[in-house]
Amino acid sequence: MIFKVYYQDSKTEVPVREKTKTVFVEGDSERDVRTKLADRPYNIEFVTAVEGKFLEYEKQSEDFKVLEIG
Known part of the structure; x- marks a missing residue:
C-alpha cells in the first residue's frame, strides 16, 4: 500500500504550514511507514x-515518486 506522508524538514524547528512537504512511501501500515522514516x-x-x-489523481502529478526504503 502507498502512504502519503506530510512532514517538516527538521524536528527541532516549530512546524510552519507553508514549509510542509510530502513524500510517498510504500508500506504495510502507518506504523511500518513511520518506522521506515x-x-x-x-x-x-x-x-x-x-x-x-x-x-490515480496523485499519479498524474509530475512530482509523484514513491520513496524506496528497504
Whole structure:
C-alpha cells in the first residue's frame, strides 16, 4: 500500500504550514511507514493511505515518486 506522508524538514524547528512537504512511501501500515522514516530528521505531521481515485489523481502529478526504503 502507498502512504502519503506530510512532514517538516527538521524536528527541532516549530512546524510552519507553508514549509510542509510530502513524500510517498510504500508500506504495510502507518506504523511500518513511520518506522521506515525513523532514521530521517523529519517531523512527521500526518500519514494517510492513498488508494483508488486518490492514488490515480496523485499519479498524474509530475512530482509523484514513491520513496524506496528497504
